[in-house]
Amino acid sequence: MEKRDELYAGKAKSVYRTDDPDRLILHFRDDTSAFDGKKKEALARKGMVNNKFNAFIMGKLQAAGIPTHFDGLLSDTECVVKKLDMIPVECVVRNLAAGGLVRRLGVEEGMTLTPPTFELFLKNDEKGDPMINESLAETFGWATPEQLARMKELTFKVNEVLKQLFLDGGMLLVDYKLEFGVFKGEIVLGDEFSPDGCRLWDEMTREKLDKDRFRQGLGGVIEAYEEVGRRIGIAFD
Numbered sequence: 651m652e653k654r655d656e657l658y659a660g661k662a663k664s665v666y667r668t669d670d671p672d673r674l675i676l677h678f679r680d681d682t683s684a685f686d687g688k689k690k691e692a693l694a695r696k697g698m699v700n701n702k703f704n705a706f707i708m709g710k711l712q713a714a715g716i717p718t719h720f721d722g723l724l725s726d727t728e729c730v731v732k733k734l735d736m737i738p739v740e741c742v743v744r745n746l747a748a749g750g751l752v753r754r755l756g757v758e759e760g761m762t763l764t765p766p767t768f769e770l771f772l773k774n775d776e777k778g779d780p781m782i783n784e785s786l787a788e789t790f791g792w793a794t795p796e797q798l799a800r801m802k803e804l805t806f807k808v809n810e811v812l813k814q815l816f817l818d819g820g821m822l823l824v825d826y827k828l829e830f831g832v833f834k835g836e837i838v839l840g841d842e843f844s845p846d847g848c849r850l851w852d853e854m855t856r857e858k859l860d861k862d863r864f865r866q867g868l869g870g871v872i873e874a875y876e877e878v879g880r881r882i883g884i885a886f887d
């Protein structure tokens with residue numbers, strides 16, 4: 651596969667065209683950002699850690715019957731994916747209260763959410779990724795009701811697979827964000843799954859092992875990501 655020109659540079663990943671019109675290369679950079687890009691830093695090893703983390707998780711999800719865009723690793727910091735028509739809607743599931751939910755509703759951090767919640771946000775940095783709902787998504791043409799139903803179904807299926815995977819490593823999957831796209835008419839999981847886009851706490855101590863370490867200036871960000879990876883069986887070197 652031949653790497654061609656850069657199609658798009660996101661906050662943490664760059665996307666390249668290839669000689670295959672149906673395939674893209676994702677390059678995971680060390681860049682880390684939070685608060686809609688207002689806090690930025692390059693963290694050594696992050697690109698490699700998140701690329702391998704994502705490859706492992708996408709493999710688990712694919713094996714569980716969840717269609718993903720992931721095709722394979724290309725290098726320590728690159729992978730090959732199917733080119734999706736991305737749906738500009740972020741799907742968030744929460745098992746425990748944290749982050750935006752705590753800020754919005756004033757509930758206690760760490761409260762168990764029964765059943766887990768499902769939220770939609772518009773992917774739009776300029777507007778700060780505002781919360782939306784199915785009605786708005788349909789009216790403004792961001793996604794059809796059928797697409798939204800499938801995205802919700804797949805997002806909850808991911809929860810069943812990953813909650814158990816992390817629990818087996820002594821961790822709680824607090825919440826996570828997924829993005830989907832369309833490939834040959836089918837809704838497929840896109841983007842990435844890494845500690846940048848989810849919250850993971852140690853089951854016993856509730857120590858934060860995800861991007862909140864960066865957001866809150868707790869330090870040891872990549873060390874925590876690698877610890878999470880090791881606990882679920884990822885070899886980084």
Ligand code: C5P
Pocket residue numbers: 740742748749750751779825826827846847848849861
């Ligand atoms: O900030 P909030 O609590 O709404 O985030 C919920 C989950 O979605 C967190 O795991 C967060 O890391 C993730 N998220 C993300 N990208 C966004 C918004 C949220 O990865 N743009």
